[in-house]
Amino acid sequence: MTMRKPLDAEAMYRTILSNPEKLPVRFTLDGRAREGLEAEVFRRGAENETRADGVNQAEICFELRGEKPLTARLLLEWDETFGALAWTVYFENRGETESPVIADVDALNLFVSGANPVLKGILGDHVNSYAPYERKLSEEPARFFCDSGRPTHEFFPYFNLEIGDGGCFVILGWAGTWEAAFESERGGAWIIGRGTNGLRTYLLPGEVIRTARMLLLPYAGRSEDDAMNLWRRYYVARVLPREADGRPLSPFSTTCLSCDTGLPNSDGSISERYSTWRPSMEKIVSEGIHMDYRWFDAGWYMDADGGTVPSDWWGTIGTWTLDPVKWPGGSFRESTDYARAHGMKTLMWFEPERTTHVDSLCRWWNYKKEWALEGGGNDIGQRECLEWTLNKILSTLEKGGVEMYREDNNFNARPCWKALDARMGENRQGITENKAVMAHYEMWDRIIAFTKAHGGASFVDSCASGGGRNDLESMRRAVPLLRSDSDRTTTALRLSMTTAFDRWIPFCGSACTEQKGQLDPDGRRDKYILRASYLPVLNLNAQWTQDANTDFEQIRWALNEWRCVKPYLLKDFYRLTPWHPLSFTEGWTAFAYHDPETHKAVLQAFRMENAEDETIAVRLPFIDPDAEYDVENADDGAVTRRKGSELSNLTLRADEKRTAILWFLSKV
Numbered sequence: 001m002t003m004r005k006p007l008d009a010e011a012m013y014r015t016i017l018s019n020p021e022k023l024p025v026r027f028t029l030d031g032r033a034r035e036g037l038e039a040e041v042f043r044r045g046a047e048n049e050t051r052a053d054g055v056n057q058a059e060i061c062f063e064l065r066g067e068k069p070l071t072a073r074l075l076l077e078w079d080e081t082f083g084a085l086a087w088t089v090y091f092e093n094r095g096e097t098e099s100p101v102i103a104d105v106d107a108l109n110l111f112v113s114g115a116n117p118v119l120k121g122i123l124g125d126h127v128n129s130y131a132p133y134e135r136k137l138s139e140e141p142a143r144f145f146c147d148s149g150r151p152t153h154e155f156f157p158y159f160n161l162e163i164g165d166g167g168c169f170v171i172l173g174w175a176g177t178w179e180a181a182f183e184s185e186r187g188g189a190w191i192i193g194r195g196t197n198g199l200r201t202y203l204l205p206g207e208v209i210r211t212a213r214m215l216l217l218p219y220a221g222r223s224e225d226d227a228m229n230l231w232r233r234y235y236v237a238r239v240l241p242r243e244a245d246g247r248p249l250s251p252f253s254t255t256c257l258s259c260d261t262g263l264p265n266s267d268g269s270i271s272e273r274y275s276t277w278r279p280s281m282e283k284i285v286s287e288g289i290h291m292d293y294r295w296f297d298a299g300w301y302m303d304a305d306g307g308t309v310p311s312d313w314w315g316t317i318g319t320w321t322l323d324p325v326k327w328p329g330g331s332f333r334e335s336t337d338y339a340r341a342h343g344m345k346t347l348m349w350f351e352p353e354r355t356t357h358v359d360s361l362c363r364w365w366n367y368k369k370e371w372a373l374e375g376g377g378n379d380i381g382q383r384e385c386l387e388w389t390l391n392k393i394l395s396t397l398e399k400g401g402v403e404m405y406r407e408d409n410n411f412n413a414r415p416c417w418k419a420l421d422a423r424m425g426e427n428r429q430g431i432t433e434n435k436a437v438m439a440h441y442e443m444w445d446r447i448i449a450f451t452k453a454h455g456g457a458s459f460v461d462s463c464a465s466g467g468g469r470n471d472l473e474s475m476r477r478a479v480p481l482l483r484s485d486s487d488r489t490t491t492a493l494r495l496s497m498t499t500a501f502d503r504w505i506p507f508c509g510s511a512c513t514e515q516k517g518q519l520d521p522d523g524r525r526d527k528y529i530l531r532a533s534y535l536p537v538l539n540l541n542a543q544w545t546q547d548a549n550t551d552f553e554q555i556r557w558a559l560n561e562w563r564c565v566k567p568y569l570l571k572d573f574y575r576l577t578p579w580h581p582l583s584f585t586e587g588w589t590a591f592a593y594h595d596p597e598t599h600k601a602v603l604q605a606f607r608m609e610n611a612e613d614e615t616i617a618v619r620l621p622f623i624d625p626d627a628e629y630d631v632e633n634a635d636d637g638a639v640t641r642r643k644g645s646e647l648s649n650l651t652l653r654a655d656e657k658r659t660a661i662l663w664f665l666s667k668v
Contacts, residue, residue: 004165005218006114006188009085012216013078016087017058020044020074024110025089025211029070030100035109037062037072037089045071054081055238069095070102070203082234084217090210093203101427103200107172107211108193114164117189119182120224122500124154125467125484129493129582130500137184144180147197149413149433150468151175157471158504160227163189166220169231173472174212176437177414196437199430209434213473225621228503229572236570239475240507241459244452249459249507251536251566253559254347254481255284256295260544266311268349270299274331278338283544285342287552289559291540293404294339295481297349300326304360314410318355318378319365320392322400336401347404347461347481348397352389353378353440354411373432377416380443381435390443394450403456405447406481409464444477470505481537483508486582488523489515491532493582495589495606498535499575506570509537512558525551530558531660532606536569538562561634564664568593568602576605576618585609588616590652596622599667606661607654615653623648627667634662641668 016023021036028034034041042062049058056078064070073090089107093099117137122130124146135142144155151157157172157180172178174195181192195212203209217234219227240249256269257280263271284291299313301323308325309316322332336346355378361367371378371385380386397405417433424431444460452458462469462478466485469478483501487494488511502508512533513523525542533539540558542550576590590605601622607614623629625645632639644667652661 003220003222005083005220006112006161006163006166006168007085007216007218009078009083009216009218010080012085013056013058013076016076017049017060020060020062023074023076023087023089024108025087025106026109027105028101028103029064030068031103033104037074041065042072055079064100068100069093069097069205070099079234079238082217082230082238083219084215084234084238086213086215088211088213090208091203092208093205096205098205099203099207101200101202102209105196105199105211106192106194107174108170108191108214110191111185111188112161112163112168112191113188114166115187117161117163117182117184120160120162121158122156122504124152124156125486126153126465128154129484129486130156130467130497131581132500132579135182137182137189141181141183143182144178145197146178147414149176149417150409150464151178151471151474153464153466153468156504157193160224160231161189161191162222162224162227165222166218167222167227168219169215169217169227171215171217171472172212173215173474173476174437175440175469175471175474176417176433178212178471196430196434199434201428201431201434207431207435208438209431210438215472225574232503232506232570232573235475235504235506239472240570241448241477241479244458248570249479251507251538251569252292253290253538253540253562254293254295254509255291255539256297256541257281257544258297259541260546262546264311266299266313268298268313269296270309270311270313272296272300273326274328274335277335280544281335281338281342281344287544287556289552289555291344294336294344294346295406295539295541296346296402297406298351298408300332300349304357304364306364315356317351318357318361318367320350320352320389320396322396332400340401340403345403345456346401347406347457348400348402349406349408350393351408351410352393352443353380353409353413353436373413373416374419375416376411377413379416379420379432379436380439381432383439386439386443390446393447397447397450398454403451403454404459404461405451405457406461407444407463409468441473441477444474448477467501475505479537480505480508481539483510487511488513490582491529491606492580492585492608494532495608496580496582496584498532499577499579499589499591502535503573503575506573507536509535509539512538512540525554527554528606528658528660530554531561531604531662534562534565534569534604536566538566561662564634565593565602565662568595568600571595572622574621576603576620577616585611587611588613588652590616590618592620592622594622599624599627601665603663603665604661605652605654607657607659609658611657614655615651617649617651619649620647623665624667630666630668632664632666634664 021038023036045061047060177197261271261276265271303316515523594601
């Protein structure tokens with residue numbers, strides 16, 4: 001039987017180009033419902049269509065008919081290589097009076113034909129720890145409502161809808177509040193997606209708002225492995241930022257020196273200062289250990305009254321100026337120059353959307369009180385505030401010789417946004433959030449342009465109390481160096497997240513230790529833990545000088561083995577055992593990465609701490625049963641030649657609990 005895709009992306013693209021009212025977007029203007037960009041409502045204006053690297057992009061402007069000013073600008077993309085369709089609509093007031101009230105904006109409102117609709121995905125970070133789910137829509141609808149302002153902290157706006165003979169990935173990109181609903185209806189399923197919950201606003205002259213970016217990636221067949229690997233290939237090719245020279249982004253390693261100061265460390269880099277960095281770096285260099293980035297985290301700045309910050313990194317933000325007690329003169333630049341001279345770049349922590357001690361910021365730092373949002377927010381949606389914030393960040397990066405920007409966000413901004421909306425009066429709901437999120441994307445774009453121009457990273461690090469901001473639009477600009485704050489604790493949690501999160505966001509990192517709490521100074525590290533930590537970002541911290549028992553040979557071994565594994569980490573991924581919750585330790589976890597071009601693979605299997613079974617049977621779906629494979633055991637380097645028919649259905653054995661198996665497979 002021929003398997004069919006539920007949607008034809010090219011046909012949709014061509015249809016929308018010729019008939020924009022077919023765009024699956026709904027909204028109201030002054031209380032009247034509108035579907036698409038209807039010719040009787042909007043006059044078609046300037047347009048442009050381009051094609052590059054197999055991606056067709058169209059930009060079309062539409063002017064509202066009538067007296068009130070409103071321009072709708074449609075950005076539409078069709079990807080020939082992957083068969084994906086994406087769009088965003090911008091609404092702008094280019095006139096001199098108020099626009100109509102725009103409300104109830106569905107960035108996606110679409111019926112998809114097909115039988116037996118099943119929705120699959122994962123939940124967000126925080127309390128849900130990326131747990132997978134599966135919903136049969138014929139039995140119950142599915143609705144997700146994210147209202148905190150951190151888009152992936154509890155739920156995850158990436159969806160796999162299996163329907164008919166195939167399926168479709170439905171991805172909603174918006175770094176604020178959002179909602180998505182999936183409901184079975186006779187002959188198919190309705191999908192609704194929106195960003196900026198409760199949006200209902202007119203636009204003042206010069207104001208712009210936008211919809212979430214919507215992406216549809218249809219596929220044929222109902223193999224979940226095939227579907228998820230199509231998504232991973234799309235992500236690596238089209239979403240993941242590229243190197244500055246256009247090459248694919250390569251996996252890299254980081255280390256934070258704050259655990260190696262001998263001083264109290266409440267979090268981040270709070271204990272780092274001019275007198276602590278050199279012994280750590282010199283020890284790293286003398287041991288022949290190469291790390292790609294030095295991680296410089298929170299606590300490096302002075303407080304708003306110009307005082308030093310001994311411990312309260314969280315409650316003293318806003319100046320974004322180096323603490324001169326910790327870092328007098330050019331001492332910080334000296335540390336980054338030393339790192340660079342030894343092949344190590346520097347990444348630096350900021351948190352620009354939250355602010356503290358506003359009165360002092362106004363008194364000493366040219367901050368303006370009207371930029372501060374009720375509840376602790378910094379309103380970068382105001383142009384003047386954005387420019388002040390960017391100037392502080394860029395000048396600090398430049399003076400410090402910093403190559404990568406790391407951003408955190410440790411509060412829920414939604415109440416702040418709503419409070420300002422309310423002060424602006426009727427019909428201004430959602431305007432603060434929409435402008436703030438747009439400004440945030442612009443801020444990241446400008447920071448990336450700066451670091452690229454200065455020989456640094458072509459991306460930023462996205463963190464929002466861990467995994468709170470991993471939406472599609474953010475991931476087009478960023479990499480999550482830590483997919484969760486809790487991923488610094490147990491190996492069981494780390495394996496649970498790898499077999500869930502990494503199917504959706506291939507380029508990410510975790511810690512390389514097992515800790516009782518997130519802020520433990522060093523943590524436990526051995527072969528089992530390290531092999532569970534092999535991700536595209538390897539965050540390997542150690543007490544380089546403070547602990548006389550630090551095992552440098554183990555660290556060198558882990559880095560060398562990770563470098564052998566890392567060419568496979570962005571290839572096809574196969575979960576070989578059922579997903580286990582983060583507290584599960586009674587069985588096995590196994591997964592594999594396979595490169596379909598070279599026919600090489602890496603197999604990892606973990607007999608967990610309390611697993612009674614010495615063996616586990618796994619199926620390797622990518623194996624050619626008629627071929628032969630060389631299988632290298634990473635533990636002893638032994639290579640055996642085995643028939644594909646033996647490997648297709650394989651029994652793995654570990655005599656001891658808490659054992660990590662690592663094999664390299666190569667088709668002969």
